[in-house]
Amino acid sequence: xxxDGPLLPPPIPDLESELCRLLDQIPVxxxxxxxxxxxxxxxxxxxxWVARSLHGRPTAGMSMLEHPRAWSVVRRDGSLGVxxxxxxxxxxxxxxxxxxxxxxxxxxxxxxxxxxxxxDLIEWQDALSLRDDQPDRLGAVKTIGxxxxxxxxxxxxxxxxxxxxxxxxxxxxxxxxxxxxxxxIPGYLSFRELRPMLxxxxxxxxxxxxxxxxxxDGNGRLHPRGAGIATAVGxxxxxxxxxxxxxxxxxxxxxxxAKGCAPILDREGSPIGMMTTKPxxxxxxxxxGYGLTLSRAVDIVHSVWRQHRLPEPIRIADGISRRRARLPxxx
DNA sequence: GCGACAG
DNA sequence: ATCTTGTCGC
Ligand SMILES: [Mg+2]
Numbered sequence: 001x002x003x004d005g006p007l008l009p010p011p012i013p014d015l016e017s018e019l020c021r022l023l024d025q026i027p028v029x030x031x032x033x034x035x036x037x038x039x040x041x042x043x044x045x046x047x048x049w050v051a052r053s054l055h056g057r058p059t060a061g062m063s064m065l066e067h068p069r070a071w072s073v074v075r076r077d078g079s080l081g082v083x084x085x086x087x088x089x090x091x092x093x094x095x096x097x098x099x100x101x102x103x104x105x106x107x108x109x110x111x112x113x114x115x116x117x118x119x120d121l122i123e124w125q126d127a128l129s130l131r132d133d134q135p136d137r138l139g140a141v142k143t144i145g146x147x148x149x150x151x152x153x154x155x156x157x158x159x160x161x162x163x164x165x166x167x168x169x170x171x172x173x174x175x176x177x178x179x180x181x182x183x184x185i186p187g188y189l190s191f192r193e194l195r196p197m198l199x200x201x202x203x204x205x206x207x208x209x210x211x212x213x214x215x216x217d218g219n220g221r222l223h224p225r226g227a228g229i230a231t232a233v234g235x236x237x238x239x240x241x242x243x244x245x246x247x248x249x250x251x252x253x254x255x256x257x258a259k260g261c262a263p264i265l266d267r268e269g270s271p272i273g274m275m276t277t278k279p280x281x282x283x284x285x286x287x288x289g290y291g292l293t294l295s296r297a298v299d300i301v302h303s304v305w306r307q308h309r310l311p312e313p314i315r316i317a318d319g320i321s322r323r324r325a326r327l328p329x330x331x
Numbered sequence: 332g333c334g335a336c337a338g
Numbered sequence: 339a340t341c342t343t344g345t346c347g348c
Pocket of ligand 1: 149
């Protein structure tokens with residue numbers, strides 16, 4: 001009996017059809033809010049995604065969800081977004097008299113029957129969560145990998161690089177293209193990018209290429225549930241990983257040291273990451289993914305952080321994945 | 332109740 | 339993340 005926790009990615013729910021099943025339930029003379037729909041999906045933090053899906057600008061990579069009840073969703077204060085004028089169906093229900101807020105109070109409905117699919121994903125992350133400091137299962141580092149994902153129209157391209165250390169020679173470059181299976185929602189990045197990353201790693205491994213430690217574009221322990229994508233990659237591979245993010249997802253900055261580096265603390269005051277910086281460079285947010293200590297992670301990032309914004313293995317992965325994602329023939 | 336929000 | 343040209347500055 002294994003007590004090592006899950007080693008497989010979870011089943012990925014089709015969030016768009018889950019959202020449609022919720023919209024189907026709204027009585028014809030009632031309306032709901034983006035936040036209520038997100039809550040019914042399992043996490044109110046998905047509200048911006050709901051809003052973009054129903055009424056967002058048709059940007060590249062994101063299709064607008066066409067549903068006959070899309071008009072039945074408004075903001076929690078009763079207002080509509082910018083660039084949205086009241087649909088005929090809303091006007092037929094008297095919107096917005098006497099005021100949007102007042103009108104919403106009378107029409108609001110949220111008695112959804114739902115499995116809350118995001119809750120399953122939360123549970124999966126909770127099972128991976130790094131409650132304690134990781135033991136250092138990393139010996140001498142001879143190779144450092146980088147993982148990133150770029151996007152085109154209905155296309156996700158994972159990029160992988162492996163650099164020899166300390167020479168800096170790039171030993172491996174690989175990309176794989178897939179269909180995006182899940183949207184970007186803060187806190188749920190792993191369900192969008194984990195699969196492509198793992199498949200790239202496995203293809204490289206099948207050709208005899210491996211890395212001692214992987215730098216993952218995103219966070220590890222620096223995550224609302226202590227289990228970002230770097231943790232997911234590390235736990236699935238049972239290999240040391242480091243999360244490297246370009247902006248802060250959560251946590252609060254402690255006092256910076258003389259070099260401008262600052263620990264990142266959770267609500268209890270425990271360190272969950274480190275903001276690192278170099279003169280004239282935007283900071284990076286480093287966290288443990290799996291299998292090493294935070295100070296070791298920071299040392300490794302600094303050892304491959306040269307003149308560019310990103311540490312070299314991730315910069316290469318970013319470059320090759322982006323180039324392929326923009327290739328017209330890939331559509 | 333408000334705001335914050337990796338890629 | 340992506341859509342997008344030139345431009346300001348080390
Ligand atoms: Mg990325």
